[in-house]
Amino acid sequence: MAVKTRGNVTVTFNSVNLSPYITDHTFTQEGERIDITTYTSTANTTMAGDVTFGLEISGILDIAVDNALAPNLGNGTKYTLVVAEDMGAQTVTNTWTAAGDVGAEVASYSKNGASKENQKFSATFAISGAPVRGVA
Amino acid sequence: MAHKGKYCRLLMGSSTYAYDFSGVSNSLEVTRTAERLDDTVFQAATATTIAGDVSGSIVQNGYAHITEDENTKLAVHLGAAISDATPLTVAALFMTDIAACPADVARNTNASKMATAGSASGLMTLNGEWPQGEGLVRGLRVWSGTISATGAQTSPAYIDLGAVGTAGGYAWLFVRAITGTATNASVLLQSDDNTGFTSAGTEGTFTFSSTGVVEVALSGTVDRYVRLSTSSMGGATNFAVTAIVAVSGVTY
Numbered sequence: 001m002a003v004k005t006r007g008n009v010t011v012t013f014n015s016v017n018l019s020p021y022i023t024d025h026t027f028t029q030e031g032e033r034i035d036i037t038t039y040t041s042t043a044n045t046t047m048a049g050d051v052t053f054g055l056e057i058s059g060i061l062d063i064a065v066d067n068a069l070a071p072n073l074g075n076g077t078k079y080t081l082v083v084a085e086d087m088g089a090q091t092v093t094n095t096w097t098a099a100g101d102v103g104a105e106v107a108s109y110s111k112n113g114a115s116k117e118n119q120k121f122s123a124t125f126a127i128s129g130a131p132v133r134g135v136a
Numbered sequence: 137m138a139h140k141g142k143y144c145r146l147l148m149g150s151s152t153y154a155y156d157f158s159g160v161s162n163s164l165e166v167t168r169t170a171e172r173l174d175d176t177v178f179q180a181a182t183a184t185t186i187a188g189d190v191s192g193s194i195v196q197n198g199y200a201h202i203t204e205d206e207n208t209k210l211a212v213h214l215g216a217a218i219s220d221a222t223p224l225t226v227a228a229l230f231m232t233d234i235a236a237c238p239a240d241v242a243r244n245t246n247a248s249k250m251a252t253a254g255s256a257s258g259l260m261t262l263n264g265e266w267p268q269g270e271g272l273v274r275g276l277r278v279w280s281g282t283i284s285a286t287g288a289q290t291s292p293a294y295i296d297l298g299a300v301g302t303a304g305g306y307a308w309l310f311v312r313a314i315t316g317t318a319t320n321a322s323v324l325l326q327s328d329d330n331t332g333f334t335s336a337g338t339e340g341t342f343t344f345s346s347t348g349v350v351e352v353a354l355s356g357t358v359d360r361y362v363r364l365s366t367s368s369m370g371g372a373t374n375f376a377v378t379a380i381v382a383v384s385g386v387t388y
Contacts, residue, residue, distance in 0.1 A: 032183075050176060050180075050182050050183035051183065052182075052183050053182075060138045061139060062137060062138070062139070062231075063231060063234060063236075063237075063238065066230070066231075066274075070168075070238065070240075070274045070388070071274060071386070071388050073168050073170055073187075073190060074168070074170040074187050074188075074189070074190035075187075076186070101180070101184040105170065105185075105186075105187045106170070106187075107169065107170050107172055107187065108167070108168065108169040108170065109167075110166065110167040110168070111166055111230055112163065112164060112165035112166075113139075113141040113142075113143070113144035113163065113164050113165075113230055114141040114162060114163035114164075115141050115142045115162040115163070117140075117141040118138045118139060118140060118141060119138070119140070119141055119144070119230055126170070126172045126187060127185075128183070128184040128185045129180075129181060129182060129183075129184050130181040130182040
């Protein structure tokens with residue numbers, strides 16, 4: 001049975017739970033492929049490179065969101081990021097605890113307002129380093 | 137709490153004028169992006185990055201409105217600002233239904249785009265775009281309204297930054313209109329560690345004799361409670377202003 005997103009995803013950045021304001025999210029893990037094909041290969045051959053993590057969120061603009069994201073964009077500080085997704089039977093939690101090269105930075109932040117709509121925001125995070133992945 | 141889109145405000149000005157284009161605008165967007173720089177090294181567990189320089193912009197869309205003089209002002213000043221070296225200060229305010237609403241201010245910018253468009257059966261639109269200039273700085277609105285007497289402003293009497301700043305910042309006063317003649321009118325930006333302002337310190341002084349945007353640099357400590365207080369009307373009957381404060385390490 002499919003799992004609804006609502007109520008099953010939590011995003012916490014710098015100890016601020018952004019989930020009450022998020023309407024959409026995309027969490028990506030992309031593995032680079034490195035071509036190692038040689039003259040003696042029988043076919044195109046690759047090996048796994050580094051994994052790049054990305055998180056995009058968008059939702060309803062609130063002063064709590066603005067306070068959490070806007071001042072921290074480009075300030076050179078990495079913050080702890082926790083993404084927890086309840087897949088039904090189990091919850092997968094990826095945690096980047098800010099330390100050294102590990103952590104998340106606000107890579108982009110946009111807010112907009114249009115008459116007859118509610119004010120909205122969107123943000124992307126530059127995630128550095130490997131997470132601690134927990135399944136419970 | 138969700139906020140209606142109509143609670144946005146767009147202010148634009150130079151040293152000689154300051155206008156509120158809310159009456160002719162129907163959408164507003166602020167975007168800031170930090171370049172992502174790869175710094176992955178040997179033995180790293182996976183890819184690592186650091187944030188690079190930040191770039192940003194303010195984009196506005198609106199209608200040409202038959203009763204609004206702001207149309208002409210926007211069109212004239214936007215058009216002129218594209219080719220004119222006169223620096224502009226542009227502020228995009230969101231969630232204006234709360235007192236200390238966020239205000240992103242583009243310092244020393246110029247308009248990068250102005251577009252008017254329309255079709256035979258549609259409305260004429262007027263759109264503008266401003267790059268970040270010397271930086272898109274996020275501040276909070278301190279006070280907005282018409283000042284007609286000296287003393288500390290009320291409604292709100294102060295805003296709460298939430299923390300003390302120790303590295304200064306900026307403050308802007310958009311003087312949109314003056315009734316009468318002002319000669320060296322002065323408005324103080326004060327901060328204190330208590331809401332009674334029993335030990336208020338003056339962080340900056342806005343002095344003006346005409347409409348326009350006045351920017352002051354803040355230095356050192358700025359306490360968490362900030363207010364606006366008028367020390368001299370300069371002979372004017374009243375003036376319409378909006379004040380914004382940005383504190384390094386706190387609001388940006």
